[in-house]
Amino acid sequence: MVIFLQGCKLKCQYCHNPDTIDTHGGEEHQVEDLVQRALKMKSYFGEKGGVTVSGGEPVLQAHNLVPFFKRLKEEGIHTNLDTNGRVLNHPVVELLDNYTDLVMLDIKHMTEEGFQKITGVKNKETTFNFAKHREKSGKKMWLRYVLIPDITNTPELLHQLGNYFKDYKTIEQIELQPYHKLGIHKWDALGWEYKLKDARENTKEELQQAADILSTYFKKVKIN
């Protein structure tokens, strides 16, 4: 079960859910209603499934997620947080350390310049601090990385990524998300300019090459 939370401080050029960026909008739901919905699905989760909150950027609503994840844990449901790691305040720490079984952390870019270009905001270090905190807590984490030819998918950047995280013990796998243009029509609908128009999609060989490089650093590499 995936719940998309409204609102994000970043405006990534390739965002495929741009309609969730605005911090206004979306529907309001009571925590207990969502718990009940999750309970109806619980028997389908199997060993690996559970509730994933994504977005937007879910940690912007960490104060609401704490009671939600707390209830899910009481019901024995696995909790996943799909985040870009931009906030690490008190409620976020509480959420991470006590109630989040798995963090899926989105790494945008390994350089400050690249990070700013993609997200429109400064300071890539915030995400790395988030990762450091998770590593220290010893709890499970996956990394996610969008592959855009020449922009994020270059051997140099991939080696940088691998080198940075190679000693992390909490990282179970890295998921590679090949860039595609599926979100474009949503940007048009919002009247926003889609700045990545000229970017192209990865070839099969480029994807394989990226996976091969990262395999030398991570236990498991998955291409979505």
Place this chain on the structure above:
Amino acid sequence: MEVQEIILEKPERIEFNKGVWNTSINVRDFVLQNIVSYYGDDTFLVGISKKTEKLWEACKKQTEIERKNGGVHSVDTETISGISNFEAGYIDKENEVIVGLQTDTLLKRAMKPFGGYKVVQKALQEQGLKPSEDINTLFTKYVKTHNDGVFSAYNAEIKKFRSLGFLTGLPDNYARGRIIGDYRRIALYGIDQLIAVKKYDLAHIEGPMTDAVIRLREEVAEQIKALKDMIVMGNHYNLELNRPAETAQEAVQWTYMAYLAAVKEQDGAAMSLGNVSTFLDIYIERDLKSGFITEEEAQEFIDQFVMKLRMVRHLRMAAYDDIFAGDPTWVTEAIGGMLNDGRTKVTKTAYRFLHTLYNLGPSPEPNITVLWSPKLPENFRKFCSKVAIDTSSIQFENDDLMRTLRGSDDYGIACCVSYQEIGKQIQFFGARTNLAKTLLLAINGGKCEITGTQMVDGIEADNSEYLDFDKVMANYKIAMKQVAKVYNDAMNIIHYMHDKYYYEKAQMALIDTNPDINIAYGIAGLSILADSLSAIKYAKVKPIRNEAGLTVDFKIEGEFPKYGNDDDSVDIFAHNGVEDFNNELKKLKVYKDATPTMSVLTITSNVVYGKKTGATPDGRALGVPFAPGANPMHGRDTNGAIASLNSVAKIDYKDSQDGISNTFSIVPKSLGATEEERIDNLAATLTGYFEHGAQHLNVNVFDRETLIDAMEHPENHPQLTIRVSGYAVNFIRLTKEQQMEVISRSFHQSM
């Protein structure tokens, strides 16, 4: 040093473990004493053998000719089919390790006129043929058939309900099928012993000679004749069926011969095989262990057996395709499941059966049905999930639910979803009644909404501007009671006549004398009923009536919850609709004191039912197909796959013990990005669904685009198989209309 001559001793076959199966006919006990459950994975499986490959090429060539011929390869117009009426037939004798065909030629169909002669004439006429002069004389002058019998006893009321589409697809002009012989018995005991036991039974059926006793004596005498005839059939192929099978190859061959006898004698709509894989595995394991055969040979036996099952054909008229599309035969084989003692019935031969879908490619037949339990070995659950994703050829049923509620761990699936204890129990199939049309009776003063014919008395004409929920509900109950009564009358006549004129003597010879009987009623239009009642209750529904006062359309003001979204406020109508009609049926007396059961299953008749049903209060227009089985209406289950599944799971199996069919289509990517994820997620979905108490799931994993491409380029998709409603079809053999209906179904894009 002296050189000693080594004399190799011929290896001996290991003795089977003994049990009560040695002193009475009890195949289940043989399985319990000798089963070798398998917990490993699929890596032991081997590919197709040279011989099988050659045979399969020959079969594919002939099936292509059949398809180009409009669906029928050839027909014998001289011979009345029967257990031993055809000489031996082969595909390519030297490559066949399992022999036997229904007629003397591959895919040649045979006349079985005892169900109804006119049907045979019609089917032949559509091929530009007619029965031989002798046969024509016989069946027009001297022989009475099941169909003749039924229509001589039907009253005006039954005929009216039948012709106006309240009751559809009744087995009154085709064979009822659904009976599963215990085909394992010939392999385990040999026919001589089976005859001896039946003779003993006959000698002990004593007077007073009431109708029931006389009938039973006659039936057992017929069974003995059939058994003797099976020995003759075996002789055609030089097989000594009179004695037990001694080798693995013989066990497979003998079991197939028993099934072959059934499909030579009968052309029932569904002719299930039962649950033979676990049984056959015992022989295969024994021969593997003693070094008599290799894994290649074991797979070859199963591949060739399955190939023969794929080649079973019955002569049907074109109209039959409306209710059972795609020329199905329902050779349903139940695989997996658990024993009551906690061991699993999964064996290596369960894998070998599923593996035929790779060695021979996907196929609708045999209708492989996995009896699912979360307690099945994990490797097997994953393998089944993989096979479903790769082939869309198998279905899943809840073993824990059926085994615990119905009692036996030795059961097969009759047709699509119907539990049947093997060798101990049979069922009387009865198609289904149209609950959507029944609801319209409640709104139209008891008149058929299309013709205005008075069907049910005691319902007042309703002229109010908006439909009133309580009033509609009260009138619906009156209509339902009457429909149930007429339905029961028809069923009693049909089964009385079927026993009399087209008794299944071959199958019944392989079942205990005087078995338990379930009468299998059915309903169609459940989602229409639920959504209509929801619209009437939660929105405002204004009927538009014609001059005669009959509803022609409905205007809905406001929103209403729809079945298929896990919303109790509407799902309760589906649950109650099933419970109420079942309770009504349970009150009525049944021929041979059979126990009433009911199914929510439509096969493909949901299209024909829709055609015969006027506009309904849920907003469905005149003539639009129903959703199949217990499925939510296409496009109305908008809250994802799980919500849709949960709604269906609310229908209580206790109220519908003949089965609750749900056909589910999901696009591959919503199951996961990688194969491993898709396998895990489908397995988790099945476990989740069944833990909610659901009974059946047909699983299709493909994109709508694949089907559209297959419509346009059938030659590129010769073996594309899809699950429709409790069975699977070769997609390119459906009519355009049926293909469109399948394409319009909900393809879940998200869980």
